[in-house]
Amino acid sequence: MAxxxxxxxxxxxxxPPVMVTVGDMENSNIITxxxxxxxxxxxxxxxxxxxxxxxxYGILKRTNEFVINLTTAKxxxxxxxxxxxxxxxxxxFKECGLTKAESKEVSAPTIAECPLSLECRVVExxxxxxxxxxxxxxxxxxxxxxIIDENGKICFDRAxxxxxxxxxxxxxxxKVGRFGFSTKKQSxxxxxxxxxxxxxxxxxxxxxKETDIQENKKRPFYLDAPRGKGSKQKGGRKGR
Ligand SMILES: Cc1cc2nc3c(=O)[nH]c(=O)nc-3n(C[C@H](O)[C@H](O)[C@H](O)COP(=O)(O)O)c2cc1C
Numbered sequence: 158m159a160x161x162x163x164x165x166x167x168x169x170x171x172x173p174p175v176m177v178t179v180g181d182m183e184n185s186n187i188i189t190x191x192x193x194x195x196x197x198x199x200x201x202x203x204x205x206x207x208x209x210x211x212x213x214y215g216i217l218k219r220t221n222e223f224v225i226n227l228t229t230a231k232x233x234x235x236x237x238x239x240x241x242x243x244x245x246x247x248x249x250f251k252e253c254g255l256t257k258a259e260s261k262e263v264s265a266p267t268i269a270e271c272p273l274s275l276e277c278r279v280v281e282x283x284x285x286x287x288x289x290x291x292x293x294x295x296x297x298x299x300x301x302x303x304i305i306d307e308n309g310k311i312c313f314d315r316a317x318x319x320x321x322x323x324x325x326x327x328x329x330x331x332k333v334g335r336f337g338f339s340t341k342k343q344s345x346x347x348x349x350x351x352x353x354x355x356x357x358x359x360x361x362x363x364x365x366k367e368t369d370i371q372e373n374k375k376r377p378f379y380l381d382a383p384r385g386k387g388s389k390q391k392g393g394r395k396g397r
Contacts, residue, residue, distance in 0.1 A: 170322035171329075174236050176271065177205055178224045179216040181264040182257055187249040188213040189240030191321050192288060193225060201295040203277060206288035212245040217291055221279040222263040226271035228319045230328035236319060237326070262297040272316040273300045 172191045179186050192206035203225065207214050217223060228236045235253040242249060250257060257266035260276045267274040277293035284290075304315045318329040 168323065171320035171327065172322065174228055174240070174319055174321035174326065175205075176226045176228055176232075176236055176239055176268055177213070178226060178265045178268060179213045179220065179222075180266075181220075182259065182266050185250065185257060185266050186213050186216060186244030187239040187253070187255070187268070188244070189236050190225075196292065202280075202292065203275060203295055204290050204292045206285060206290050208288050212243045214289070217279070218282070220264065222265050223277050223279075223291070223293070224260055224263060224265045224267050225275040225277060226268040227273045227316070228271060229317045230319050230326075231317060232270060233319055233326045260297070261299065267299060271301075272304050272313075272318070273298065273311070 173193065175190050175193055176187050177190045177193075179188065188207070188211060190205045190207070193204060196202040196204055205223065205225070207217060235255060238253055239249050242252070249255075256269035258269040260267045260274070263276045263278060265276075267276070275295045276297040276299070278296050279291050279293045281292045282289050283292065300311055301316075304312050306312050313329075314332050320327045320329050
């Protein structure tokens, strides 16, 4: 297939357009951030990239705390608003009709309408060019109970998450698989097929079981804790 080259640019997609809250319960602000992600599993560490000219930048530098609030398609207009208007001039909580909830570990409020929030404490600020990168430990996570199932699993497919790609907002689509599904020999619904490897194996030779892979399902999505000393995933790589 033919491909075309463009000049270098900061282009990747999809991004999570998160609403980051800064300040405290009395004086707070919301800034929409696209430049964010996870840096490390243990310690759970994240980053946000913020231009020094943003009103939120000074608050971040002073308080060293923030909350990353994941957003939904239903919240898209509010997400956009918080990314257009400045907190220097408007109260974005008021204008967007969003609710402040007390965070557990940091002073910055959590947005009650958001399905999942990561409370963060800054460990380092690195100038990167147009933006400064605020690297932070995730010190607490809170989640709307409506997306937690009866087994305590967080079901993001119920959340209606929002994605951002090259200046446009999208509602996240259907689920197409889950972690490790590429290694499944066959779907549970399909009738069992003959496995030549098993049929031809010499007697008493152990064969890898489906449950070896299924173990991954039980771990929390955000804390991919090692399953014992020296444990490795298939292919010899450690967890996410
Ligand atoms: C979808 C979206 C993503 C954005 N991502 C970033 C970002 O990663 N970093 C940044 O500094 N500004 C980003 N912005 C711009 C700020 O959100 C915007 O300038 C905002 O008005 C700043 O608010 P404040 O002045 O109250 O801090 C983004 C805006 C939108 C709409």
